[in-house]
Amino acid sequence: MSHAPHRSPRRRKAAPRNPLDFDTVELRHRHDGWTPQRQVDFIRALAECGCVDSACKRVGISTSAAYALRARTDAQSFRFAWDAALDQAIQRLSDAAFSRAIHGVATPIFYKGEQIGERRRYDEKLTMFLLRYRDPVRYGAWMDTVRAERSPDAATLCLNRMIDQVEADAYAREAGDPLPKPFVRYQPPRFVSEAEQDAIEERAAAAREEAAHRAELRASDEAWERDLAAMGDAGTA
Structure with a gap:
């Protein structure tokens, strides 16, 4: 009786980590303390704003209390969620920087105390920074050499x-x-590359020397022909 070959189960591709998917730290449930819901709210706020101080203010917890909870030995999941929230906030910051580089920043124009329009300013340094680090193949620092x-x-x-x-x-x-x-x-x-560029410059220098030498020979031949022509004219005179 034949048996079907045994196939090892395929590993599923790990899904991106959700910063809200973490185990809350078991603490005493106080109204002004780190309740499980408040921990989740803090991580969510941190992912939105990317600032620990602002996230603490949103949930009514001091910054020192947030770092104290992060430092607990049994708060590993909370620390991982904290870092994941900051990673998500950094992505939002990157998107905002791209938006400013592409669309510019509107600056109001006032005349006699009234706004009469706006001027859109573009930060070229920001644009070049984004291009250099997000598209290094075309704009990386290595191209300077x-x-x-x-x-x-x-x-x-x-x-x-x-x-x-x-x-x-x-x-x-x-x-x-x-x-x-x-x-x-x-x-x-x-x-x-730099080595190829040096070799090209050496060949170019040699070619320039050869061209100069040929020009000298050509000028010498032309002068000799002029002298012969002058001698011939003098002999027939």
Whole structure:
């Protein structure tokens, strides 16, 4: 009798931790103390505002009491929830920073004590900071030590060919024909390392010296030809 092969149970992917899913610390239930509901309310408030002082004020607990509860040996779950709440608040802060970088900050304009409009200011330093750390492939600090090597008009030529490709593909789909072969394959700029850049500069310097030497030889040959021509003219005079 055949037996079906035994399959080990697959591990389920762990779901993101919910900061409110923690075991409250068992304390004496006092009206002004850390009741289980107040602990949950504190974690929820901390996730919303990201500030311990503000979260304590919302639930009516002092900051020192919050840190005292966090320091208890039996409050591990509370500490984990605290950290998870701050992580969630940091994400909200990141979203707010992105919003300011994209939409700017409105500053009111007053004239004779009355608001007549507003001016929208954009923080370019904030924008560059976000780009550098959220998109390091394109804007990372490592790019300060390399040099992009690409033809100046390569982007325009590549875009025009891609537009032609889109048009050809669209006509082929409309006619029910097979799609044509790609006209061009997009190639991003190649970044040259510091060692490669030094080698390129050395080759360029050697090429400049060679060009200067050839120019000297050419000038010498031209001068010699002029001297010969002058001697010939003098002999026939």
